[in-house]
Amino acid sequence: MGPRPAGDAGIIGLLIDETVDVPHAPPVPEATGPLADSRVLGRIRRLVDTCTTAHDKRIMDAHASLVCHLPAKGYGTTEFDMTPERRDALVAAGRSAMLQFLDR
8 A cells, every 4th residue: 555646557456256257167076074064164164255255345336447356256265175176267267357357
């Protein structure tokens, strides 16, 4: 943060957008292990997802033309153990979204 440059030159906002589909995303593999059916763990995971995806809508709306929406629908904020195929689909979708944004 610091003094705002003249105009909006050089500013790009990145939004991990959970409303935009990730093309060719493999399904989430079923959880296994002793904690797979833990209701408490599920609630904690959903709480963390909610807290980490909150954003200031007023600021986003005011600067909508400066924000690149990175697809993330179906991906959890705490999905640390995703398969290489899911990771590759997410990275490819983000790369594609950024290239489209920069082409505008």
